[in-house]
Amino acid sequence: MPEGDTVWRAARDLQAALAGAELTRTDFRVPRFATTDLSGRVVEGVASRGKHLLIRIAPGPGDDEGWTVHSHLKMEGLWHIYNRGERWRRPAFKARAVLETVSRQAVGFELGILRVLPRSGEDEAVGYLGPDLLGPDWDPAEALRRLEAVPERPVGLALLDQRNLAGIGNVYRCELCFLVGVHPLTPVRDVPDLPRLVDLSKRLLEANKSRSRRITTGLAGRDPLWVYNREKRGCLRCGTRVVHELVGDNELELRDLYYCPRCQPPPDLGEAASGAGTLEG
Ligand SMILES: [Zn+2]
Structure with a gap:
């Protein structure tokens, strides 16, 4: 893709x-x-x-x-x-x-x-696109600002929205969420280290731009990816059955989402909605 x-x-x-x-x-x-x-x-x-x-x-x-x-x-x-x-x-x-x-x-x-x-x-x-991950004008601070502008949006959707940062597609958004250990439906505000996620996005695309085959695991063989398209084989790290769902929102069409429910525990959205303000305040 x-x-x-x-x-x-x-x-x-x-x-x-x-x-x-x-x-x-x-x-x-x-x-x-x-x-x-x-x-x-x-x-x-x-x-x-x-x-x-x-x-x-x-x-x-x-x-x-x-x-x-x-x-x-x-x-x-x-x-x-x-x-x-x-x-x-x-x-x-x-x-x-x-x-x-x-x-x-x-x-x-x-x-x-x-x-x-x-x-x-x-x-x-x-012109509407966010900073281009592989462009000469890549601007991580601006990408971060755009992501943080909608703090309640699930990070797995925010990464795919080209107005935030440009270049991430479905494979990378799944792999990036895995790599930082967050469930893709975690609101942006609850991602522990958002600057690290932005930095990792850049490094992952840079590392892969000259390869014909996408690798996020460092393994060039039969396991190039951690979770994407692995619903039959399981999470590469822990072997847990990878969850495959179709997810989108008003802005983005439904796309295949893969995550490991063990390495990426679901967010407690109820608590986040009522308690996040006091925790952060
Ligand atoms: Zn796992």
Whole structure:
């Protein structure tokens, strides 16, 4: 499942394949941009912003400004890079965007979002995102401030909300909650060391950004993760049956949640609601 690390790698690879080259053909296979043609323009560079990918294209003759091809991989999306004439490794009907240069072809398959924006539209598309865990402007204090702004929100949902910090997807939010020993439904205010959690998020994504396989346990073999997708095998630390639930809230769609009920005991929400104020006061 694409998370910030996957998108960072896609940006790196697209940058290597396309940056500085002129587009000889573009094909956007979504109704809204079906007639958009950016051929003849030069690719300036490719950047990731959380889980969003921005392919920036220089203005051509007659353009007032440059362009941005904005994509989001969502659940199944991916970008492939081919040499010209090479056979695609996915069916053509799943392709949503094709960007060609003299020597290379970048194809975006099953993209969850695909938009072609004037450059000035970028901010509207991704400006709401919180600090980008893998971005040059990563700001842990700002991420912490945004998380703490809604203290009653379950931490497992707050981590997934890209307005707080950008780049964490479903696998990392489960693994992060495990690593700090909190149940994902623990309110943000009751997480013992929130700065450590933010710091750990950064370190985990950094450690994984250049790997094709996500590892949070330090074990590269058959147990790369502590709890995610382990409902059949149990918690890697204590062997307890991992709980698998679908959880979301008004802001976020239902997503698979995994946790170990022993290593991550459920919060006592009744007590927290009535007693937290006096305890903290
Ligand atoms: Zn456990």
